[in-house]
Amino acid sequence: MSKEITSRAQDYSQWYNDLVIKGELADYSAVRGCMVIKPYGFALWENMRDALDKMFKDTGHVNAYFPLFVPKSLFEAEEKNAEGFAKECAVVTHYRLKTDPNNKGKLMVDPEAKLEEELVVRPTSEAIIWNTYKTWIQSYRDLPILVNQWANVVRWEMRTRLFLRTAEFLWQEGHTAHATKEEAIEETVKMLHVYADFVENWMALPVIKGVKSESERFAGAVDTYCIEALMQDGKALQAGTSHFLGQNFAKAFDVKFSNKENQLDYVWATSWGVSTRLIGALVMAHSDDEGLILPPKIAPLQVVIVPIYKGDEQKKIVDEKADEILANLKSLGVRVKYDDNDNTRPGWKFAEYEKKGVPVRITLGARDLENSHVEIARRDTREKELIHTDGLAQYVDGLLRTIQRNMYDKAKQYQQEHITEANSKEELIELLDNKGGFISAHWDGTPETEEAIKDATKATIRCIPLDNKQEAGVCVWSGKPSAQRVLFARAY
Amino acid sequence: MSKEITSRAQDYSQWYNDLVIKGELADYSAVRGCMVIKPYGFALWENMRDALDKMFKDTGHVNAYFPLFVPKSLFEAEEKNAEGFAKECAVVTHYRLKTDPNNKGKLMVDPEAKLEEELVVRPTSEAIIWNTYKTWIQSYRDLPILVNQWANVVRWEMRTRLFLRTAEFLWQEGHTAHATKEEAIEETVKMLHVYADFVENWMALPVIKGVKSESERFAGAVDTYCIEALMQDGKALQAGTSHFLGQNFAKAFDVKFSNKENQLDYVWATSWGVSTRLIGALVMAHSDDEGLILPPKIAPLQVVIVPIYKGDEQKKIVDEKADEILANLKSLGVRVKYDDNDNTRPGWKFAEYEKKGVPVRITLGARDLENSHVEIARRDTREKELIHTDGLAQYVDGLLRTIQRNMYDKAKQYQQEHITEANSKEELIELLDNKGGFISAHWDGTPETEEAIKDATKATIRCIPLDNKQEAGVCVWSGKPSAQRVLFARAY
Ligand SMILES: [Zn+2]
Ligand SMILES: [Zn+2]
Numbered sequence: 001m002s003k004e005i006t007s008r009a010q011d012y013s014q015w016y017n018d019l020v021i022k023g024e025l026a027d028y029s030a031v032r033g034c035m036v037i038k039p040y041g042f043a044l045w046e047n048m049r050d051a052l053d054k055m056f057k058d059t060g061h062v063n064a065y066f067p068l069f070v071p072k073s074l075f076e077a078e079e080k081n082a083e084g085f086a087k088e089c090a091v092v093t094h095y096r097l098k099t100d101p102n103n104k105g106k107l108m109v110d111p112e113a114k115l116e117e118e119l120v121v122r123p124t125s126e127a128i129i130w131n132t133y134k135t136w137i138q139s140y141r142d143l144p145i146l147v148n149q150w151a152n153v154v155r156w157e158m159r160t161r162l163f164l165r166t167a168e169f170l171w172q173e174g175h176t177a178h179a180t181k182e183e184a185i186e187e188t189v190k191m192l193h194v195y196a197d198f199v200e201n202w203m204a205l206p207v208i209k210g211v212k213s214e215s216e217r218f219a220g221a222v223d224t225y226c227i228e229a230l231m232q233d234g235k236a237l238q239a240g241t242s243h244f245l246g247q248n249f250a251k252a253f254d255v256k257f258s259n260k261e262n263q264l265d266y267v268w269a270t271s272w273g274v275s276t277r278l279i280g281a282l283v284m285a286h287s288d289d290e291g292l293i294l295p296p297k298i299a300p301l302q303v304v305i306v307p308i309y310k311g312d313e314q315k316k317i318v319d320e321k322a323d324e325i326l327a328n329l330k331s332l333g334v335r336v337k338y339d340d341n342d343n344t345r346p347g348w349k350f351a352e353y354e355k356k357g358v359p360v361r362i363t364l365g366a367r368d369l370e371n372s373h374v375e376i377a378r379r380d381t382r383e384k385e386l387i388h389t390d391g392l393a394q395y396v397d398g399l400l401r402t403i404q405r406n407m408y409d410k411a412k413q414y415q416q417e418h419i420t421e422a423n424s425k426e427e428l429i430e431l432l433d434n435k436g437g438f439i440s441a442h443w444d445g446t447p448e449t450e451e452a453i454k455d456a457t458k459a460t461i462r463c464i465p466l467d468n469k470q471e472a473g474v475c476v477w478s479g480k481p482s483a484q485r486v487l488f489a490r491a492y
Numbered sequence: 493m494s495k496e497i498t499s500r501a502q503d504y505s506q507w508y509n510d511l512v513i514k515g516e517l518a519d520y521s522a523v524r525g526c527m528v529i530k531p532y533g534f535a536l537w538e539n540m541r542d543a544l545d546k547m548f549k550d551t552g553h554v555n556a557y558f559p560l561f562v563p564k565s566l567f568e569a570e571e572k573n574a575e576g577f578a579k580e581c582a583v584v585t586h587y588r589l590k591t592d593p594n595n596k597g598k599l600m601v602d603p604e605a606k607l608e609e610e611l612v613v614r615p616t617s618e619a620i621i622w623n624t625y626k627t628w629i630q631s632y633r634d635l636p637i638l639v640n641q642w643a644n645v646v647r648w649e650m651r652t653r654l655f656l657r658t659a660e661f662l663w664q665e666g667h668t669a670h671a672t673k674e675e676a677i678e679e680t681v682k683m684l685h686v687y688a689d690f691v692e693n694w695m696a697l698p699v700i701k702g703v704k705s706e707s708e709r710f711a712g713a714v715d716t717y718c719i720e721a722l723m724q725d726g727k728a729l730q731a732g733t734s735h736f737l738g739q740n741f742a743k744a745f746d747v748k749f750s751n752k753e754n755q756l757d758y759v760w761a762t763s764w765g766v767s768t769r770l771i772g773a774l775v776m777a778h779s780d781d782e783g784l785i786l787p788p789k790i791a792p793l794q795v796v797i798v799p800i801y802k803g804d805e806q807k808k809i810v811d812e813k814a815d816e817i818l819a820n821l822k823s824l825g826v827r828v829k830y831d832d833n834d835n836t837r838p839g840w841k842f843a844e845y846e847k848k849g850v851p852v853r854i855t856l857g858a859r860d861l862e863n864s865h866v867e868i869a870r871r872d873t874r875e876k877e878l879i880h881t882d883g884l885a886q887y888v889d890g891l892l893r894t895i896q897r898n899m900y901d902k903a904k905q906y907q908q909e910h911i912t913e914a915n916s917k918e919e920l921i922e923l924l925d926n927k928g929g930f931i932s933a934h935w936d937g938t939p940e941t942e943e944a945i946k947d948a949t950k951a952t953i954r955c956i957p958l959d960n961k962q963e964a965g966v967c968v969w970s971g972k973p974s975a976q977r978v979l980f981a982r983a984y
Contacts (some may be wrong), residue, residue, distance in 0.1 A: 027627070029558070029620070030559075030563055030620065030624075031561045034559035041556075042554070045557075062531035062534070063534050064528070064534045065528070065662065066528050068613075069523045075589075079597060082599060086599055088588070090561075090611070091587070092583060095581070095582055095648040097564070097574075097579070097612070098578065106568055107567070107568045109610055120589070121613075128521070147531060152643075156588065168561070343633065
C-alpha cells in the first residue's frame with residue numbers, strides 16, 4: 001500500500017503531494033490554483049479552527065463578517081498595502097453573463113454589465129475593515145475593537161502547491177483597533193503568543209517567535225511578528241504572523257477618535273492571521289514514508305478499531321468487544337471508529353489508516369481476545385504491543401497524550417539540532433546546502449545585504465527572535481559591524 | 493430610546509431596517525449590495541450555524557470546501573442552472589492590478605493580465621462540485637456522498653435588503669450523490685425535515701413544508717421542496733429549500749457509477765441550503781416596536797443583569813449578589829452578562845437590551861435585595877415580576893424555556909390565523925390586500941394561470957403542502973378543474 005507514496009529521500013516534493021492527495025486531505029480542482037479540501041482534510045481544519053476560535057474568544061475577541069469584495073478606490077487607499085498585493089488580485093469587472101449569440105448553449109460576459117468601479121476579491125481585509133471601523137469609532141469608549149473574521153481570501157499565484165500556496169485559501173484575520181500605541185503592540189505580541197501556543201500544543205510543532213526584518217514585513221505594517229517552524233527537509237515555514245500596523249490604516253481611512261482628554265487622534269491598529277497553510281506545515285513536519293502522522297489533539301479520528309475474525313461466531317465475539325471498547329472510549333471523549341467493513345481486508349485497512357495518520361489502531365483479533373488481549377499500534381513510532389482489555393480505554397486515552405507529547409518532543413529535538421551558528425559567508429552557504437535548518441548569523445542590518453544573501457543563497461531572514469541576545473560581531477556577508485545574530489533559512 | 497425605532501404601523505420596511513442596524517446585527521458596507529455582519533449578528537449566526545451543523549453531522553453528513561470560482565465552461569454545463577443564474581453573476585476577468593501611469597498613487601486593472609477563461613464567483617456550487625464528484629465516484633461503493641459546505645456566495649442583486657437579499661451572503665449548501673432515485677428523494681425530504689426542525693425548535697418559527705410549483709423550482713432541479721414562514725406583515729418568506737436534482741448534474745458532468753449489477757448508470761443528486769436570510773426571517777417574525785426579540789436557544793446573550801444602587805456600600809452588596817447569580821446561571825449553561833458599566837444609566841441599559849432582544853433582564857436593586865428580591869423582565873411579553881433570590885437561577889433557566897415555547901406558540905397562532913381559504917378570484921384578491929398570510933386556493937396546475945395570478949396580484953404559489961389533501965374543485969382564477977388547493981402569498 002505505502003508503495004503509492006513516494007519516499008522523502010526519492011522526491012520530497014512529490015512525497016508531500018502524495019500525502020495530501022492519498023491521505024485524502026485535499027485535491028486539485030478545475031480552477032487554476034484553487035484546491036478542494038476533502039472531508040477528511042476539512043475535519044482536520046475544523047478541529048484546528050475550533051481550538052483557535054476558543055483561544056481568540058478566551059482572549060476577548062469576537063467574530064464578525066466583512067464583504068468579500070473591496071472597491072478599487074478603497075483597496076488603493078493604503079498605498080504600501082495596495083502595492084504589496086496589487087500583483088496578485090483577482091478582479092471582478094462585470095456582474096452579468098448572457099447567452100452567446102454566436103455559440104449555442106454557451107454564455108459570455110455581458111459587455112453592458114461592466115462595473116463602474118472594479119471590485120478586488122479580498123487578498124486581506126484591512127482596507128474594507130478600516131473603512132468600516134471609521135463608522136464604528138468616535139470616542140475612546142468605542143475602543144478597543146477586538147474583532148476576528150474566518151474567511152476565504154484570494155491571492156493569485158503562478159506556482160501553487162496544495163495548502164502551502166493556493167490562489168484561494170481559508171484563514172482567520174484578526175483586526176483590532178486601540179487608543180494607544182502601547183496597547184496595540186501588546187495585542188500584537190499577545191496574539192503571537194496565542195499562535196505559538198496553538199501550533200506547539202495542538203499541532204505538536206515547536207516554533208521560533210520573532211520579528212521580521214523590514215523587507216519581509218507585511219505590506220502596510222510597522223512591525224511584523226511571526227512564528228517560524230521547521231520542516232523535515234530543513235526548510236523553514238512561516239506558520240503565523242501578527243502585525244503592528246501603527247496608525248497607517250487609520251490615516252489612510254481617516255479613522256480618528258476623541259481620547260479621554262477630548263483630543264482627536266488616529267486609532268492604532270493590529271492584524272494577525274493563520275491559514276490552511278498550517279495544514280501543509282503539519283503534514284511536512286510530522287509525516288513519514290507510510291503516510292500522514294496527525295497529532296491526537298486535532299486528528300479527525302484518534303483511534304480506529306479493526307477486527308480480525310473467521311466466521312460468524314468469531315465475528316459476534318469481536319463485535320461485542322468492539323462495542324464495549326467504543327462505548328468506553330467515547331465516554332472519555334475519544335474520537336473513535338469501528339471499521340468492520342467486510343469489503344476490505346485487515347491488511348488493506350492497516351495501510352489505509354496509517355496513510356491517513358490515525359494516531360492509534362486497535363486490532364481486535366478473535367484469537368487474542370481469547371486471552372483478553374488486543375493489539376495496539378501507535379502511528380508515530382509504529383510500535384505494536386499486546387494489551388490486556390481491562391482498563392483498555394484509560395490506557396488508550398493516556399497513549400494519545402503520550403503520542404501528542406512524543407510528536408512535539410521529536411520535532412523539538414529536530415528543531416534544536418537544526419539551529420546552527422555560522423560565522424562566515426562560506427559557513428553560511430555550506431550549512432544551507434548541506435544541513436539546512438535555521439542558521440544563526442550576524443547581519444549588518446541593511447536590506448542591501450539581506451538581498452545579496454537572498455540572491456546568492458535563496459535564504460531569507462526568517463526572524464529576529466524575541467528577546468534576542470545582543471552580541472557585537474561582524475556581518476557574515478558584508479563584514480560590517482553587527483549588533484546581533486538573526487535566523488536565516490531557505491523557506492516555503 | 494425606542495423612539496429611534498420606526499414603528500411597524502408607521503413603516504414596516506423601515507422598522508425592519510432599524511431593528512437590524514440599531515440592534516447591531518448588520519450594517520451596509522462600502523460595497524454595493526454587500527453587508528457587514530456585526531459581532532452581535534455574527535454571534536447569532538454562529539449559534540444558528542452550530543445547531544444546524546450538529547444536525548447535519550447527526551444525519552451522517554460531513555463538511556468539505558470547494559473553490560469560490562467556477563470557470564465559465566463548467567458553469568454553463570448544466571444549461572438550466574446556468575440560465576437561471578447567468579443574470580446575477582459577478583465575473584472575475586483579470587488577475588492583476590498595476591499602477592496607473594496617468595493617475596499618481598492609483599491602481600488600474602492590468603490589461604495584460606486578462607484571464608483566458610472568465611471565472612464566475614459561485615452563486616451556488618453544483619457545477620464545481622459535480623465536476624469534482626466525477627473524480628470521486630466510480631462504483632456504488634463510493635456512494636452515497638453526503639457532503640455539506642459552509643460558504644459565501646454571490647448573486648448580484650439590484651435591490652438589496654440587509655439579510656433578506658444581499659449580493660454576498662453566507663450559507664450552507666449540501667450536495668449529495670446517490671445510487672438510486674428513491675434514496676435521493678429520501679435525502680431531499682429528510683433534509684427538508686431537518687430544516688423545519690431547526691427553524692421551528694431553535695428559531696421558534698413555525699413553517700409549512702411543501703413542494704414548489706414548476707415555475708418556482710431551483711434552476712436545474714427536478715423538484716424543489718421548501719419551508720415557508722410567515723412574517724408579521726402577512727408576507728411569506730422562503731426559509732430553506734431542498735432540491736431533488738435527478739440525474740441532471742450527473743449528465744451535465746458525465747458522472748457515472750457501476751452499480752451492483754456492474755452496469756453503468758448516472759448518479760442521482762440532491763442539494764439543499766439555508767442562508768443568513770434566516771436572520772431576516774427571525775427579525776421580522778418575532779420583533780416588536782421596541783426592538784428585536786430573540787429566541788433564547790440562539791440568542792447570543794440570554795440574560796443580562798443590570799444593577800441599580802447608590803454609593804459604594806450598595807454597589808458592594810449588589811456586586812456580590814451579581815457574582816453569585818452569574819456563577820449559578822453559568823453553571824446551568826446560560827449565556828449571561830453583568831453590565832455594571834457606570835458610564836450609562838440603568839434606563840439606558842434597559843432600552844439597549846430590549847432593542848437587542850435579550851430574552852431576560854434581571855434588575856438588581858439595592859432596595860429589593862434587602863428583601864431578597866430581584867426584578868425579572870421578560871423581553872417577549874415585557875412582563876416584570878419580583879422574584880425571591882432563592883432558586884433564582886433555576887427559575888430563570890426555566891423561564892428561558894418558557895419564552896422559547898411562548899414565542900413559538902405566538903408565531904404558530906399567527907400562522908394558523910393566517911391560512912385562509914379563497915374560493916373565487918375576488919376573494920383571493922380581497923384576502924391578499926386586506927388580510928395577508930397564506931391563501932389556500934384551487935389552482936388548475938398550469939404555469940400560465942400561476943403567472944396571470946402573479947401579474948395581477950403579486951402573489952406567488954409558495955408551495956403545495958406535503959401530504960396535501962386531494963380535493964376536486966375549480967381554479968379560482970381560470971375556473972378550470974383543479975385537483976387540490978395550493979398556498980398563495982405575497983412573499984419576500
Ligand atoms: Zn498480558
Ligand atoms: Zn416575595
